[in-house]
Amino acid sequence: MPQASYEYAVGRISQLSTKMLDATKLRRIYEAGSVQESLALLLETGYGGNLSPEHIASEEIDYVIREQLQTSRKMVWEVTPAPELTSLFLLEVDGHNLKTLLKARLLGVEAPDVLIDGGSFPLDQLKECVASSNYDLLPDAYRTAMNRIEAELARGIDPLKFSAEIDKAMFRHIKNVLDKKNDHSFVRDYFSLQADFQNARSVIRARLLNWDVDKLRLMLLEGGEIDLNVFLEGMDTPMEQLGAKFNRGKNGKLISQSVEEYVTTGNASVLKRKMETALMNVLRSVKWDMFSLGPIIGYLMGREAEAKALRIIFGAKRGGFEYELPELYA
Amino acid sequence: MITLGTALAFAGAAVAAGFAGVGSAMGVGIAGQAGAGVVSEDPEKFGNVLVLQALPGTQGIYGLLIAFIIVLNLGVIDGSVKDLTTDQGIALFFAGLPMAIGGLMSGIYQGKVAASGIYLCAKRPEETGKGIILAAMVETYAVLSLLISFIMVNGVKL
Numbered sequence: 001m002p003q004a005s006y007e008y009a010v011g012r013i014s015q016l017s018t019k020m021l022d023a024t025k026l027r028r029i030y031e032a033g034s035v036q037e038s039l040a041l042l043l044e045t046g047y048g049g050n051l052s053p054e055h056i057a058s059e060e061i062d063y064v065i066r067e068q069l070q071t072s073r074k075m076v077w078e079v080t081p082a083p084e085l086t087s088l089f090l091l092e093v094d095g096h097n098l099k100t101l102l103k104a105r106l107l108g109v110e111a112p113d114v115l116i117d118g119g120s121f122p123l124d125q126l127k128e129c130v131a132s133s134n135y136d137l138l139p140d141a142y143r144t145a146m147n148r149i150e151a152e153l154a155r156g157i158d159p160l161k162f163s164a165e166i167d168k169a170m171f172r173h174i175k176n177v178l179d180k181k182n183d184h185s186f187v188r189d190y191f192s193l194q195a196d197f198q199n200a201r202s203v204i205r206a207r208l209l210n211w212d213v214d215k216l217r218l219m220l221l222e223g224g225e226i227d228l229n230v231f232l233e234g235m236d237t238p239m240e241q242l243g244a245k246f247n248r249g250k251n252g253k254l255i256s257q258s259v260e261e262y263v264t265t266g267n268a269s270v271l272k273r274k275m276e277t278a279l280m281n282v283l284r285s286v287k288w289d290m291f292s293l294g295p296i297i298g299y300l301m302g303r304e305a306e307a308k309a310l311r312i313i314f315g316a317k318r319g320g321f322e323y324e325l326p327e328l329y330a
Numbered sequence: 331m332i333t334l335g336t337a338l339a340f341a342g343a344a345v346a347a348g349f350a351g352v353g354s355a356m357g358v359g360i361a362g363q364a365g366a367g368v369v370s371e372d373p374e375k376f377g378n379v380l381v382l383q384a385l386p387g388t389q390g391i392y393g394l395l396i397a398f399i400i401v402l403n404l405g406v407i408d409g410s411v412k413d414l415t416t417d418q419g420i421a422l423f424f425a426g427l428p429m430a431i432g433g434l435m436s437g438i439y440q441g442k443v444a445a446s447g448i449y450l451c452a453k454r455p456e457e458t459g460k461g462i463i464l465a466a467m468v469e470t471y472a473v474l475s476l477l478i479s480f481i482m483v484n485g486v487k488l
Contacts, residue, residue, distance in 0.1 A: 007360055007445050011367020014452035015375075079367075290446050 006291045009079040013299045016075070019046040020299075021306050023328060030313050030323065038317060039064070042310070061314045065307045066116070072303040073118030082293050084177060085187050089297055091170045093119030094126065098142075098166050101130040102149070106157060141176060145169035164218050171195055175223040186286045186294060190279060195224035196251045197275035200259055203234040203242070204268065225249030239263055254278055273326075280305065280327040302329025332411060338419030339404055342426030343397035346479065349430035350393025350472075353437025357386025360441035364448040375451060378458045382447045385465045386440040389433035392476040396429045399483050412488055425482035432475025440468035 021029075025045060032038040039061060042048070048064040049071055073090060080086040093116050104111035117123050121138065129135050135146040146169075149162045174191050177183075202219040205211075213235055220228045226248050237245045243260035247253060258274035283301055286294025308326050316323035365379035400422055405412045414422070447461025 005363050007363035008367040010449060011364040011445075011452065012371050013367075014449040015368045015371035018453055290449060291442070 004079070004081045006081055006293070006296075009081060010290055010295050012075070012079055013295050016072075017295075017299055017302070020302055020329070021045060021047065021309070023325060026309055026313055026325065026328075029310075030317060035061075035314065035317055038314065061310070065310055069303060069307050070116070070118045072300060076296060076300045077118070080293070080296055084181065085183065085185075085293060086297065086300075087120035088174050088177060088187065088191070089300055090118065090120045091173065094121050095166050095170050097123060097126050098130065098146070099163055101126060102162060103159070105130055106153070139173050139176070141169045141173035142166075145172075161218060168218075168221055171221040171223045178223075185292075186282055187297070190282045190297075192224050193251050193254075193278055193282060194275065195221040196226050196246075196249070196255055197258070197271065197278070199224055199226065199228070199231045200234075200246055200255050201271045201275070203231050204259070204262065204271065206235060207239075208268070225251045226255070251278075276305070276327040280329060283329065298329055305329055333413045333415070333419070335414030335416045335419030336404065336411060338416070339400055339414055339422035342419075342423035343400040344426075345423075345430040346400070346426035346433070347390075347393045347397035350396075350433025350437065351390040353434035354387050354390030354393075355437075357389070357437040357439075357441025357444065358383060360438070361386060361444035361448060364445035368448055368452040372452070375455065378451045378455065379448050382444045382451065382458075382461060382465060385444050385462070385469070386437050388469060389437040389440070389472045392472055393429050393433045396426055396476065396479045396483060399480070400426060403483065403486075403488055414488065418486055418488060421486045422483065425479055425486060427479075428475045428482070429479035432472055436468050436472040436475070440465055440472070443468055 021042075029038045029041050032041050042061075042064070048068045073093070076086060077083070077090070097115050097119060100111050100114050104114075115123060119126075125137055129137060129146070133150050135143040138146065145165045149165050152158070152161065171191065178188050178191070199220050202216060206216040206219070213232055216235060217228075217232060220231055222228070226246060230245065230248060234242055234245055240263060243256040243258075243263065246259055247256035254274070258271050261274070262268060262270045280301070283294070283298040286292060287298050289295070305326055305328055309328060312323050312326065361383040365383045369376050369379055401407070403422075404414070444461075444465040447458070447465050450461040451458040
């Protein structure tokens with residue numbers, strides 16, 4: 001029976017993190033002769049558990065990645081001494097499942113292959129909630145959002161709107177949990193940084209797509225350091241002053257620099273890349289804090305980043321184009 | 331009926347053995363949990379992990395040694411407990427304190443350093459020796475506590 005202590009959890013994580021992929025290993029995987037060889041190299045590193053290259057076809061790389069991710073999520077869930085805080089980092093999985101289940105119900109299809117196990121809420125519970133349109137088992141933020149979506153669905157279907165509602169619910173739930181626990185650790189820093197970056201990205205997207213303020217308001221996430229009104233005002237701010245406008249709170253400088261870089265280069269992916277680096281830096285800052293949640297979450301998010309990198313690399317290999325690695329933890 | 335002095339001397343022995351023992355138990359416990367985590371993923375590291383886990387155990391032995399010298403001087407072993415004056419008792423009580431406090435704190439912190447050494451051993455098994463050296467540095471202060479307690483106990487003329 002695993003012991004719910006940081007000492008035990010970090011011990012297991014320390015051992016498991018030796019099997020994580022770094023940039024050198026990923027480069028070797030990319031440079032292998034064929035996709036099948038790349039897959040064999042990947043499995044040799046211990047990725048995917050006990051899967052054997054002979055039994056895996058090259059097109060099943062996504063299956064391998066999903067298996068590894070689910071194993072990592074379940075392991076972290078099993079050993080973490082702070083399940084309530086850890087669960088916040090798994091909410092993206094629940095968000096994905098809720099969106100998928102809702103879309104599947106509206107289209108009248110089943111979507112078992114797209115659903116992901118290992119989120120904060122049991123998958124069966126989410127299935128039951130969406131099937132019965134009864135969300136009483138979910139936390140307040142989610143229940144309110146899902147009931148609002150169900151009410152909206154009677155008037156019409158706007159996938160963007162219900163996707164935004166679920167994302168907003170996630171950040172509202174995170175804020176509620178952190179406030180209730182009076183948490184001021186790296187967990188709050190991580191999510192406040194993410195919310196601010198996502199809001200800045202939403203403003204830029206809204207301007208590029210000529211959205212109105214109401215549509216932008218729907219996209220804005222709670223829990224950041226920067227007041228939401230600042231982002232709404234960003235719609236009318238001249239582009240060259242947008243960076244300075246967002247320079248508020250402790251995340252302001254970073255966001256301001258990223259927006260200014262976007263304005264200079266015109267490359268919208270700058271913000272995403274900067275956000276990933278900044279979030280990984282928050283996790284790296286607590287990597288050596290051995291008797292805390294830091295290394296545990298670092299491992300979990302490191303595995304997520306690794307999965308993203310593998311998808312990019314195998315995609316690039318099949319398509320024959322150069323890739324740009326996302327930020328890695330290892 | 332024993333005197334207050336004798337009772338205080340017993341208290342000195344009790345705190346030396348008790349607190350240093352608690353420090354060791356906590357230190358070994360911390361390192362043990364870290365070790366269990368590593369060994370559950372790689373049982374071959376058990377040998378290295380065991381050495382690191384055992385390191386914080388010495389404080390308990392030092393505490394026992396001081397307690398043993400005190401009770402030996404009191405004549406407990408040969409069955410005739412001496413009647414000490416209050417001053418003598420207070421002196422022996424204070425003589426046990428360095429080992430009690432030093433043992434308790436160094437045991438806990440050595441356990442933490444040993445746990446970090448175990449994590450180091452998990453990531454880089456070839457560097458386990460460095461992890462052991464780092465944990466052994468904390469031992470210095472347990473030894474200093476032992477030394478001063480030993481000198482003080484021997485300095486009390488009964």
